[in-house]
Amino acid sequence: MSRGTTAVIDFDNLRHNFNVLKQLAPSKLVLVVKADAYGHGLKQVVQALDNVDCFAVATIEEALTVRKYRPKTKILLLEGFLDKYELKIAFEQHFDSVIHQQEQIQMFEDFQTNQVMNVWLKYDSGMNRLGFSGDEYSRAIKTLENNNKVNELILMSHFASANQKHNKFNTQQVEKFIKFKTSHEISISNSSALLNHINIADEWCRVGLALFGVSPIEDKTAHDYKLKPVMTLKTNVIALKQIKAGETIGYGQAYTAKTNMQIAIIGIGYGDGYPWSLGNNATVKLNNQQARIVGRVSMDMMAIDISDIEIVDNITIGDSVLIWGINANGNLPLETVASNAKTIPYVLLCQITSRVHYQYVE
Ligand SMILES: Cc1ncc(COP(=O)(O)O)c(C=O)c1O
Structure with missing residues (x-):
């Protein structure tokens, strides 16, 4: 007799959720699979999903795992590179990287390479965690627009309370962020923003929890959004x-x-x-x-x-x-x-x- 303590991971439900989210999102999806795909198994989850626009992870080790199983897919480092060694790997492995502070810009400018990188430049619209604020952000945009190691520049920010549909802070964050929208693509939505229809028509929606068939919104379950628990x-x-x-x-x-x-x-x-x-x-x-x-x-x-x-x-x-x-x-x-x-x-x-x-x- 076995103790039988088992997490059963249902790939059909995972793919079902991916399809539901694709229909909800105004455009491309970044699938957030950090922390071992929210405890579901990173290696298995990335192999189970085809035609993914981009995977996002928190650490270089997680990114290398995804690259092993998905040699061609776009992979985003959500916290960027922490030192020259990680930056070197990021270039070699064709990772996209967030840049959220001046120290990273400096490291990026100093780094000698013929390769290019897609950079997701992070704006702090009120979360007060990662990102540039105000004038710093405008300066950072200009600096990276003029850097020939940057392939594509994407502007991103992160919601603090998108799980509360009517929280005015959501609108304030969007209003602050949207001012920077020019020709660059933008990304701010997470699962809550998508499920709560906080629609800002960003080109990239970054979804984690909802992909796994779980509601981030209090008093709601996945079922309310036609999602299925994975x-x-x-x-x-x-x-x-x-x-x-x-x-x-x-x-x-x-x-x-x-x-x-x-x-x-x-x-x-x-x-x-x-x-x-x-x-x-x-x-x-x-x-x-x-x-x-x-x-x-x-x-x-x-x-x-x-x-x-x-x-x-x-x-x-x-x-x-x-x-x-x-x-x-x-x-x-x-x-x-x-x-x-x-x-x-x-x-x-x-x-x-x-x-x-x-x-x-x-
Ligand atoms: C920067 C960033 N974007 C998107 C997400 C995805 O959030 P969620 O799992 O609520 O969709 C996370 C998750 O923590 C995140 O840190």
């Missing part, structure tokens, strides 16, 4: 127990049984990336029915109350339990799990640990 996380029942009224369950005796109850111990815990904060505070699905987590989440397992599950007597060791996603056990959106854990879906996807098995299915 990851389903599941585990198995590894033990069954009868608990008497008054007995406690697990570390810290954090749960006391009010009546006699039947519990199942399932093979997932915070050592797999499941949030500890969900102890006594979330459900999983078994036989298409909800079962509450009782007591604290341990490193490798947790207890669920199966007393009220129909045909409870049929539940046996080895039965499959749905943690999030969709399978024969039902539908449990990652967005709901994240909301219960008072976190965001991005975090749950990125914190899945290496001992979770991955299964790729069509």
Whole structure:
């Protein structure tokens, strides 16, 4: 009997989401696949998608992985190069690079090469993370327009609150950024901007979370946007127990049984990336029915109350339990799990640990 803790990655759903987003986007899509494709497996995800305009990653190592499997596709370094060594690789591997600060412009100007690069020049329209502001940006545009190592110059910025459709900050950011629009293509939209129809007709929309069939917008799930979850996380029942009224369950005796109850111990815990904060505070699905987590989440397992599950007597060791996603056990959106854990879906996807098995299915 295996513990069965598995992230099932559905390529059909991935491609379905890609098609939905292509129809939503005013033009080209940058598929953001940093952090191991948001925990889905970088190598597998980039191989599963054809006719991609551009992939984007955060680090040079991630970019090299994508290049290995996609020798011809445009690859964008979202934070740019950090030193001369990375800049050299970027030229050699034909990566596109963000430039967001003066130090990078200096490094780029000083670098001796006959090759050219596509540069995505980043404007800080209010996020206050990366990018040039105001006059600095105009100067940087001029400098790079006059640099013969620049092939194409694309202007980009990043939304701070596009997940809030009516937040005035979105309009303020667009108004500040759009002033710089000349003949260069622009890029500002992320998943939230696209799904919330914050339409600024940028030539490049950079989408991450939505590609994986997860909604970045609070109180909405992928289903609301005709997207399908790419990851389903599941585990198995590894033990069954009868608990008497008054007995406690697990570390810290954090749960006391009010009546006699039947519990199942399932093979997932915070050592797999499941949030500890969900102890006594979330459900999983078994036989298409909800079962509450009782007591604290341990490193490798947790207890669920199966007393009220129909045909409870049929539940046996080895039965499959749905943690999030969709399978024969039902539908449990990652967005709901994240909301219960008072976190965001991005975090749950990125914190899945290496001992979770991955299964790729069509
Ligand atoms: C610069 C940049 N653009 C686009 C994205 C994609 O965002 P999302 O996953 O919300 O679509 C990210 C993600 O963090 C980002 O850092």
